[in-house]
Amino acid sequence: MESRAPDESGISGAEESPGRLSLPAQIFMALAVAVVLGFTAWHLATVFLYVSPPNTVSKQHKETIDGYVLPEFEQNWKLFAPNPLQQNIDVQARAEVQKKDGSTEQTPWVNLSAQDAEAIKHNPAPSHTEQNELRRAWDYFINSHDEKNRPNGVRGELSEQYLKRIVMLRFGPVLNDGKVQSIQLRAEVTPLAAPDWSADKRSTQSSYRQLGWWQVTTADLQKGDRETWSSWEGSGQ
Incomplete structure (x- = not known):
């Protein structure tokens, strides 16, 4: 009796589709995304506390905030600044x-x-x-x-x-x-x-x-x- 080769299309259907990440790779990518998002959230929160008016959180963690922001991420502005530079x-x-x-x-x-x-x-x-x-x-x-x-x-x-x-x-x-x-x-x-619309004639x-x-x-x-x-x-x- 003549033997027939297995149906290749059936075999390929049982295998993982090309381009799909393996489970370890998916776990690694998920962890990498979580780390990036976590660092971004930390950075934005720390800079926000640095430029915001003094509050309980910023006072309690002042050394940590200053240690992270200064000098690379130093900000020369403040939220709700009463006297902007003129x-x-x-x-x-x-x-x-x-x-x-x-x-x-x-x-x-x-x-x-x-x-x-x-x-x-x-x-x-x-x-x-x-x-x-x-x-x-x-x-x-x-x-x-x-x-x-x-x-x-x-x-x-x-x-x-x-x-x-x-x-x-x-x-x-x-x-x-x-x-x-x-x-x-x-x-x-x-x-x-x-400005032109101001009555101030300094x-x-x-x-x-x-x-x-x-x-x-x-x-x-x-x-x-x-x-x-x-x-x-x-x-x-």
Whole structure:
């Protein structure tokens, strides 16, 4: 008697359909989705508590919330903020440099905030440094000094060192063919114009908060710049 081959269509029907995940793979995918959803929920809840007004939960878990949000996910806004920022603040700096012939000169003011804004413009993923470093350093200084720019304790002194080092990162040890001896900062504060529909006719004239001159030392420079700064010809050091 002639034997017949099994019906292949029947065999294929008994097998798993192509493209269907196995049970272990389905379990793994379900766990992965659960982890992603859980992390997303945690992230949104933590950021919400950070920007929301102080409450029982945010006060009780403040260290945990701050530890997660800062510095990578720092937010510069608050829900229900009573006093939104209504002014532009440009941090500017200039330097006193010593030339090789021993003479000194002051450089023009450099708008450091404008440099950051230009670096951020058209950049879909600007760095945290470009967005926040200078701005937060200036806020740190203002909040740790009185109106006469006198430091309120150790935090004030640290804020001065921080600002100096940020500026020296921008300027470098040599600027305009001269060794940077000292630097000076100021903030140009320009109120935003009121909208057309508002009866508020506030002035948009800029005002300035100018600091004194700060002497530059090797501690304010990157390691790679210290030798250049110390060995600059005509520096007298």
